[in-house]
Amino acid sequence: MDNSRFSTQKFEATPIVGILRGLDLEATLNIAEAFSKAGLTTLEITMNSPNIETVLPEVVRLFPELNIGAGTVCSQEELDKAIDLGSQFIVTPIIDVDVIKNCVKKEIPIFPGAYTPTEIYTAWSLGATAVKVFPATQLGTTYIKDVLAPLNTIKLLPTGGVSLDNISSFFAAGAYGVGMGSSLIDKKMVASKDYQSLESHFKSIKKAASV
Template identity: 60%
Template structure:
């Protein structure tokens, strides 16, 4: 029988993009998820600083069983517990909090903590995390990923912040294990105009950029 963790990785590797939802209403989130699923993307994160995040995670997990729904912006143990209780299947943080990481690792929940420097990246990796979210990648760029993976070639890096359709391929070429994408993926103009068919096509076009790097 396939475990929840093995199912997570199977889905993730088929489309190694973490879509980040922040500050949207439940009605909009459900429409985003519908377009996300239709486009063949698999991994969606709701940040815990979104109003009603826990209930959104629960609802998405129930209504979109083919998607993997996680919680982002998890900064402390209270938020971690709330996210897990809501059914979050993976955890993303903007920082290194050893208590949060240790609890997630102990409970066999994939976790991507945020780190900025090589020292932070290695510290997070040494705690047993699934991959390290390089954040904000906006300030660091593609060359940073390549440079870090020179000496730290065993570490899995997930650049987040500043990843777009125009540069996503270059991050994978540099050796990224995946990417996190917020506003460049969850396009606010398309959402505000109610063009969810256009949003689906936008998702598809970004996924197409990395087809040669899909391992699943």
């Protein structure tokens, strides 16, 4: 499939990566629709979601206005599968040198997961588009600010622990973007199929991020 449609311009206009994990096709499509209507642009679907072979390419096909990527990519095998399914960007929870290098070679945006300053610098040096600081839950905004003091050219994408209440502070600390899972994709709204409220929730987070 065509993987050439990732738009950096769209991502930087609304630098929030929505993370979908373990959802079926119907829920994923409804969430993607609400996401698009709210003015958000970038969705990550994890490779350990059920029926990923059907879900990922269908979302890519039906929502050309969105950046659609694959998350939880931990091996070259998973990378190859994600690319075959049409993923326009790749997200990993770890540093896998081969995965990063192959994404750089194929010119596919790659957001590898890293935790320590050394890991963050390593990922960036290998050619990461931005470095997913994961898990950011316990680290908080001060950590992002502290890391960027000496490593101010690195683009950081804190993931884990980002919420409506603190998203603005992550951007104020210098984050390039953020990744959001359960705090963005409200489980109760999805379970009750209240996608209108979910769209409103997305709009509130977009506004709080001032993006």
